[in-house]
Amino acid sequence: MFTQLGVIGCGLMGGSFALALKKAGLVKRVVGYSKSPSTTETAKKMGVIDVAAESALLAVSGSDIVLISVPVSATEPTLKAIRHLVTPNTLFMDVGSTKSDVVEAARRVLGEKINCFVPAHPIAGKESGGIQNADATLYQGRQVILTPLPETLPALVQRATDAWSAMGTQVLKMTPENHDAAFAAVSHLPHLLAFAYYLSVARQPAGRDFLSLAGPGFRDFTRIAASEPAVWRDILMANRAEVLKQSRAFRKALDRLEMLMVSGNASSLEEQIRLVSEDRSQWQMGQLTVPRSQQK
């Protein structure tokens, strides 16, 4: 289906995409570029890429599919570096966790050529990033959100859909704005809360002792607090308006629960927890959930 994949940024996301596309038999050759030559070298040794390119532009040259898998803040300089080779013959995608800022950057840099760019956000990852964790099955059974623009070439949206589908990834389409609102709620705010929570415990005088007593609940609740700092700096900065909006909603819910605790209203507190507990018990990843109260 594709002759050559160009991967710009050979990390967990880019490397896993290359492996998955190869595994699906959809690409003949993978050319990779990373800012750090040792990363590119590792990617080559691991068989993730076939050829190491010396620049982002050289990774695009001759490719009919290009994945830009760099931290969100590096998207704009990357697009600048490659814009001369952006043509409708090639499908350009990114993997950024925020989309409005990426689309704005693409519009600034690419102008009319933005029609060649299909913004993408695969809902997959691991705390441990880096090429050494690349995994051909990372995207299998997961979702990818595409946020095509009115001007995006339909043929490229179709090729993007086909490529992700062939890897076993469910393709959803949304506007960049709806995407960012949704992910502020279900991903970005939880990360912010996990960072803040862990900081608040670790900084207490008895914090170390407390942490040594923590159990499986703590372990799972704080797993995302170990996420990559540069990636999350970019996400929280890029999508801050939506994240702060979600944080305000969260604080209101927290206020309400604490009010019930302070006023000694145990039965209302239990009722609230029961609502959450039943709803969360029925929630399943990648499925539309219907609360028990709305079921027939």
Place this chain on the structure above:
Amino acid sequence: MFTQLGVIGCGLMGGSFALALKKAGLVKRVVGYSKSPSTTETAKKMGVIDVAAESALLAVSGSDIVLISVPVSATEPTLKAIRHLVTPNTLFMDVGSTKSDVVEAARRVLGEKINCFVPAHPIAGKESGGIQNADATLYQGRQVILTPLPETLPALVQRATDAWSAMGTQVLKMTPENHDAAFAAVSHLPHLLAFAYYLSVARQPAGRDFLSLAGPGFRDFTRIAASEPAVWRDILMANRAEVLKQSRAFRKALDRLEMLMVSGNASSLEEQIRLVSEDRSQWQMGQLTVPRSQQK
């Protein structure tokens, strides 16, 4: 080692304790009582208990070890029901997640006989409670906190220590107050935050759509939001002073991170996330962690 274990409250915790004690070859017979006869019946069918008792008092009769594994708020009435059979010949323990309130209740009900009671909190559990989830390995490789009082009989503390150790559980001793401060930080507050967070998302007009897009980070962050309502009502009410204190510390940390987002201070935001991320990456359950910055 023990002739008869009396289990009051045949749920996940009590049932797993019975199975583990049997597996370790430490008890000849298990007598169980639950408020609901069908629970006791299931426990008997599953082989968790050998004899179903018709009252809490009858479960104590003839037992040399008794485990009170009921929701924290039911501890006091349970102690009242059994106090006539509380003697130093029998080791009495509970499994409650809060300890100051349990000790106060025990002091009120048992008076001087409180010396027979070894308050215990095993750091183990599952979201799915109930006897049907009882598991002989639930406590294996986990910690249990004992909070003996100055008057607790040392021989009973030793027997408690030996019983848990034989199940492969690491025994730690703390005061009830230190226990409650520590678990407010590492367990109770995370539950409260997870409840509030899930409520805030689910209640938004687009909440259902948002939830259908949530990925593995959300799944793990909210796992504890599916916990048992009655159990968590009791814990949050019993330990509310410490939980609210931890919540204030958390809100300050959240304020600080949001301030960095609002002011556009990306590098300080990254620095804070890096602190958390490195520290959390090194944290391991049940081990004293030393932050990288303090290592030699």
